Amino acid sequence: MDEIVIEGGVPLRGEIAVSGSKNAVLPLMVAGLLTDEKLVLRGTPRLADTRTLAKVLGELGAAVEEFGDGPGEGVSVQATDLVSTRAPYEWVSKMRASFWVLGPLLARAHQAQVSLPGGCAIGTRPVDLYLNGLEAMGADIVVEGGYVNATAKGGLKAARVDFPFVSVGATHVLMMAACLAKGTSVITNAASEPEVVDVGTCLQAMGAKIDGLGTRTLTIDGVARLSGADHTVTRDRIEAGAFALAVAATHGDVTLTGIDENLLGALAPAMRLAGAELSETGTGLHVKGPRGRAIATPVTTEPYPGFATDLQAPFMGLMCCADGVSRIRETIFENRFMHVQELARLGADISLEGDTAIVTGVEKLFGAPVMATDLRASVTLVIAGLMAEGQTRIARVYHLDRGYERIEEKLSAVGAKIWRESQ
Ligand code: EPZ
Numbered sequence: 492m493d494e495i496v497i498e499g500g501v502p503l504r505g506e507i508a509v510s511g512s513k514n515a516v517l518p519l520m521v522a523g524l525l526t527d528e529k530l531v532l533r534g535t536p537r538l539a540d541t542r543t544l545a546k547v548l549g550e551l552g553a554a555v556e557e558f559g560d561g562p563g564e565g566v567s568v569q570a571t572d573l574v575s576t577r578a579p580y581e582w583v584s585k586m587r588a589s590f591w592v593l594g595p596l597l598a599r600a601h602q603a604q605v606s607l608p609g610g611c612a613i614g615t616r617p618v619d620l621y622l623n624g625l626e627a628m629g630a631d632i633v634v635e636g637g638y639v640n641a642t643a644k645g646g647l648k649a650a651r652v653d654f655p656f657v658s659v660g661a662t663h664v665l666m667m668a669a670c671l672a673k674g675t676s677v678i679t680n681a682a683s684e685p686e687v688v689d690v691g692t693c694l695q696a697m698g699a700k701i702d703g704l705g706t707r708t709l710t711i712d713g714v715a716r717l718s719g720a721d722h723t724v725t726r727d728r729i730e731a732g733a734f735a736l737a738v739a740a741t742h743g744d745v746t747l748t749g750i751d752e753n754l755l756g757a758l759a760p761a762m763r764l765a766g767a768e769l770s771e772t773g774t775g776l777h778v779k780g781p782r783g784r785a786i787a788t789p790v791t792t793e794p795y796p797g798f799a800t801d802l803q804a805p806f807m808g809l810m811c812c813a814d815g816v817s818r819i820r821e822t823i824f825e826n827r828f829m830h831v832q833e834l835a836r837l838g839a840d841i842s843l844e845g846d847t848a849i850v851t852g853v854e855k856l857f858g859a860p861v862m863a864t865d866l867r868a869s870v871t872l873v874i875a876g877l878m879a880e881g882q883t884r885i886a887r888v889y890h891l892d893r894g895y896e897r898i899e900e901k902l903s904a905v906g907a908k909i910w911r912e913s914q
Contacts, residue, residue: 493892495885495899497876498908499858502780503743505905508562509731509750509775510536510896511724514801515686516566517588518663519693519724520544523553523568524595525667526697528719533565535724536896539889540586541566547582547589551575551596569719573600580606580637586893587611587660593621593639594664597630598671602642607634612865614824620661624652628665628672649674649713657682657794662709663690669711670699678709684795685754689725696720728754729801730895731776733870736805737902738778739767739785740812740878745905748775757790757798758806764788765809787815787852792823804830804867808874811839813852820847830868833861837875837883858883863890870895877907 511534520541523530535541537557545555545566552574557566576596583589583606596603607618622632622639627650630643649672652665662682667690669676681687683705691704697720700712731750738745739762751771752759759769765788766781787810792800800823810817811834821827828848831841836859840851858881863869869891876883885891888911891898899909 492886492914493888494912494914495873495888495891496910496912497858497873497883497885499877499879499881499883501877501906501908502741503738503745503877503902503905503907506746506748506775507734507901507905508748509726509734512686512689512727513538513540513894514729515689515725516541517544518591518686518690519722520548520555520566520568521588521591521595522667522690522694522697524548524551524570524573524592525599525671526717526719527571529567529569530697530719531565531567531721533721533723534562535564535566536727537564538894538896539892540588540894543586544589547578547592550582551578551592576600576602577604578606583608587616590618591660591664593625593641594667597625597641597643598647598668601644601646603639605639607637607639612829613827620654620658621664624654624661624665625668627652628668628676647672649676651677652679654678654680656680659684659687662687666691666701666709666711667694669713670694670701670717672713674713676711676713678711679707681707681709682794683707685725685728693720693722696722726750726754728756729799731755732758732799732802733805733874733895735762735776735778736809737874737877739765739780740809740874742780743905744779746772746775746777750776752776756796758802761788761790761798761806765813784852785809785813787813787817787850789818791820794823800824800827801867803827804871805874807834807841807848807850808871808878810850810852811856811875812854812878813850815852817850817852818847819850822846829864830871833864833868833872834875836861837879839875855880857881860884860886863887866890866894870898873898873902873909877902877909
């Protein structure tokens, strides 16, 4: 298994191109199942997760093809015929977003057998919101033997779905299902994350009638069929955020190309409070680290436009060496602090009180062998390794490969001493 090795202490300088968004491209590829025509997605990242999903879609009957290179790269999905409506456990357990095929399969083929995803490292992650929403749209659902068996004889019918709280995945799935349901659906407490807006925009280009993207209420007039489309994927705000934090953590000076400050959302003001400078250059976002130690800054994760849970761990990486005590509260997932133990191995001083991590900044971190536990925890260890004195060796980097495209290449190009070793 590969390991990432980092010799820390080098300020990052130069330019990094931000990739297309993982959390947009996955539901966009799933949306390709809604039509028999070709869906072309441009600017997509090449990741372990997109390859896993390509296999899942292929088994259902879609032709998934990667094309181009570098900035011209993309992927197309063409599901002329659905040859299967079953997504087995071995796929869904590998990657949770595979569960989302439930929506398009039910909307287009009027039936689906999709494995329950089960819990995962960051929390229990139930699927009640998906199932209640689809039942409201007329689906008969039986959960048996670890599978969701769903049928919608005669097709899905429009419904009003009031989510009790915000769920990104349930919003994706219900929005896709409502596009082909008969009548007008209203979804309240919908997610307004940029990735949901991106998927909704692509669905509109496919002929869907969706109102309210980017707000908490979506109104969707079902149509009889959707067509293909040619869509460019939004840039990855979580990758961009991790790079911005790595620059701040190393007192570096880097322009993140292809994005503006808006993409960082609530991270931008938090980074300014922490002492980093951010300015737009016309081609991207210039990030300059604080002159001395970062300033301890509290954050609380919330649905968009609040501080993203996917940036909680990377932000904690920066706070490890901040001047003062920062309180970092996680309200989305109940077990998203696995990075704390690993950061402690590098010398961080962090204690947990319920849903809050209390980070007492130390002057320095020191390199050590550590282990990645999930996707965002692993990039946090990269940030911490870049800050630390000496060598950090990160095991289980397959977590990192799920969501960060060529990360060691991108960071080496801005001066980091980072490389991959195959064990
Ligand atoms: C998406 O997961 C993202 N995944 C996550 O990113 C991200 O952390 C999360 O949204 C929140 O922003 C992808 O886009 C592929 P949720 P999702 O449903 O949709 C609870 C990463 O690192 N819930 O918004 O699965 C759930 O347990 C990943 O890239 C229910 O209780 O998240 C959680 O506590 C990790 N019942 C909360 O809602 C349900 O039926 C929000 O989860 C559905 C969700």
